Amino acid sequence: MRQHVGDKEEPAISASENLYANNWALFRRGLLDGFSLPAFMVAASMIGYGALVHSAGLSLAFGVVSTLGIWGLPGQVALIEYMLLGAPLVSMLIGVSLANMRFLPMSMSLAPLFRGSKSGWRLRYLWVQFMSVNTWVGLLRRVPELSPDQRGPFYAGFSTICMIAGAGGVSAGYLMAEAMPFYVTVTLVFLNPIYFAFVFAAMRARAGLLAFAAGAIAGPPMYILTPEWSLPLAGIIAGSVGYFADRFLRGRS
Amino acid sequence: MTGEVTGMTTAYIWALLGMAIAVTYLWRGLGTTIVAGIDPDSPVLQWVACVAYGLLSALISRIVFLPVGVLENTELVDRVGATVFGFVMFFLFKKHIGVGTLSAAGAFGVLVWARSQGFI
Numbered sequence: 001m002r003q004h005v006g007d008k009e010e011p012a013i014s015a016s017e018n019l020y021a022n023n024w025a026l027f028r029r030g031l032l033d034g035f036s037l038p039a040f041m042v043a044a045s046m047i048g049y050g051a052l053v054h055s056a057g058l059s060l061a062f063g064v065v066s067t068l069g070i071w072g073l074p075g076q077v078a079l080i081e082y083m084l085l086g087a088p089l090v091s092m093l094i095g096v097s098l099a100n101m102r103f104l105p106m107s108m109s110l111a112p113l114f115r116g117s118k119s120g121w122r123l124r125y126l127w128v129q130f131m132s133v134n135t136w137v138g139l140l141r142r143v144p145e146l147s148p149d150q151r152g153p154f155y156a157g158f159s160t161i162c163m164i165a166g167a168g169g170v171s172a173g174y175l176m177a178e179a180m181p182f183y184v185t186v187t188l189v190f191l192n193p194i195y196f197a198f199v200f201a202a203m204r205a206r207a208g209l210l211a212f213a214a215g216a217i218a219g220p221p222m223y224i225l226t227p228e229w230s231l232p233l234a235g236i237i238a239g240s241v242g243y244f245a246d247r248f249l250r251g252r253s
Numbered sequence: 254m255t256g257e258v259t260g261m262t263t264a265y266i267w268a269l270l271g272m273a274i275a276v277t278y279l280w281r282g283l284g285t286t287i288v289a290g291i292d293p294d295s296p297v298l299q300w301v302a303c304v305a306y307g308l309l310s311a312l313i314s315r316i317v318f319l320p321v322g323v324l325e326n327t328e329l330v331d332r333v334g335a336t337v338f339g340f341v342m343f344f345l346f347k348k349h350i351g352v353g354t355l356s357a358a359g360a361f362g363v364l365v366w367a368r369s370q371g372f373i
Contacts, residue, residue, distance in 0.1 A: 037351050052323070057257030062270065069274035074312065077322060079273045083258045083266070092269070097276040102312070105305035107284030112293030128281035133309060183369055186327050187362035191354070193313040194336060194361075198343055198353040200306060211303040215310030220318040222311065230315070235308025243303040 023153040026146075030157025033142070038134045039161045041195045043169035048188035049076060050173020051180055056080050063170040068163055071132055073192055075100035101232055103128070105239075106136050113139065116148035123152060130159035137199055138162075206249070211242025327365055335361035 046067060053063035058080070070076045078099040082092040107128040114120035114127060138158045139151060146154055173180075173188075200212045215238035222230040222237075258266070291298055316324065317332050324332070339357025346352040367373045 037354075041354070055257075057259075058266070062266065066270055066273070069270065070277045072277060075273065075277050079270070080258075081322065083261070083269065084256055086260065089269075089272075093272055093276050096273045097279065100277045101280055102305060102308050103277065103280035104284045105301045105308065107281045108288040108291075109298060109302040109305060111285040111288050112291065112298060115293055124285050125282060128285050129278065131281060181369075182326075183362055183366040186323055186365055187358055189323055190327075190332070190335075190361050191358045193316045194339060194357045195350075195354045196309060197313050197336070198339070198350045198357075200310060201340070201343065201353070202348045202350050203306075207299065207303050208306045211306040212310040215307035216314040218307070219311030219314035223315045223319055231308055231312055234311035235304045238307025238311060239300060239302075239304030242307060243300045 026150050026153035027157035027160075030138075030154040030159075031161045032157075033154075034135075034138060034158040034161035034165075037195075038138055038158075039165035041191065042132075042134055042162050043165040043172070044188055045073060045192035045195075046166045046169030047173035047176070048185060048191075049073060050170040050175075051177040051185055051188075052077065052080055052173075053170065054174045054177035056084060058083075060171060060174045063174050064167050067166050067170045070096075070100070071129065071163075071166075072100040072103065098228065098231070102133075102235075103131065105235070106131060106133075110136055110139065113143060113151055114148060117152060120148055120152035127152070127155060130155070130163070132162065133196055133199075134162050135159045207242050207246035209242070210245045211239045214238035214241040327361075328368065331361060331364040331368070335364060 049067065050063050053060075053066075066076050066079065070079065075096045078096045079092070082095055087095070110128060110131055111124045114124050120127075135155065135158055139155045142154060143151070197216075200208070203209055203212070215234055218234040218238050219230070222234040226233065261269075288298070317336055318329070320327075320332070335357045338360045339353045342356035343349065343353030364373070
């Protein structure tokens with residue numbers, strides 16, 4: 001089932017090879033990987049979003065479709081905020097789009113992981129729709145042990161459980177909205193960003209860690225300077241700091 | 254943030270949602286197209302991954318220090334204090350993501366609750 005493409009070396013797969021025997025096993029492996037912390041965190045964060053949808057007087061169907069369709073919490077929240085404000089169409093679309101701009105560098109990092117697999121590469125435009133910070137990190141963590149052919153089914157399984165958890169979370173939040181006290185709502189909203197902070201802080205790659213630290217420092221001042229453009233600018237600055245600081249440190253040791 | 258969406262027909266709301274999904278997919282599809290001819294191990298893509306990390310981290314940091322929306326109604330000291338507590342626990346428990354997350358969120362919930370009860 002694995003194939004060599006060009007002169008690329010296959011990643012070494014050790015004793016765990018039989019665990020990845022076929023696509024279905026890989027899909028289940030992805031389901032299980034996602035079923036622990038990631039799916040729980042998606043569900044909890046989307047409970048907060050469900051409550052927001054309810055308070056805006058929108059339908060449950062809107063909550064579920066916006067979650068699975070936009071599949072990026074900042075953009076979803078921005079959409080509802082703009083609808084509440086009755087903002088002009090163009091400004092609303094630019095706002096929603098910018099809130100999810102992280103998907104550009106993320107898809108540039110995700111899509112190439114499927115190169116070297118015929119079926120995986122063919123489905124790349126579908127894979128990026130499943131992509132959230134959770135599923136992106138979930139796949140990146142397993143990349144060293146999965147061959148390109150194994151990544152598609154694993155990623156599909158991981159994404160499936162996260163999307164089920166997301167749809168379930170929105171529905172739960174929507175239905176419980178009126179019963180939720182303020183401290184629960186704000187804690188659920190706080191949970192999502194703070195979870196990602198720890199996901200990134202646990203990374204092994206030094207360049208990524210340095211970029212993470214630089215971004216944390218650059219974020220707030222850049223926002224004060226230019227709210228609309230703070231994210232792409234802070235990303236480019238912090239990413240460059242991390243990338244080049246890592247190269248510099250590697251050159252010295 | 255309170256209030257309901259008014260003055261929009263159901264059809265218009267769904268059309269808006271369709272457009273919001275489309276403009277979000279634009280980034281996903283654009284990234285996939287740009288990257289088609291680039292070697293996955295190239296320095297350019299390692300830099301792009303760093304940009305993604307930096308951007309997400311800037312977003313998280315902005316939410317903690319300068320939130321918009323419902324978190325605006327919480328205290329800065331609660332958000333920062335809970336985050337710092339979470340990181341202390343995270344490192345005490347050998348970089349355990351679950352321990353860090355639940356400590357930070359738990360501390361935040363307790364702080365907001367205690368404030369609402371007038372304990373702090």
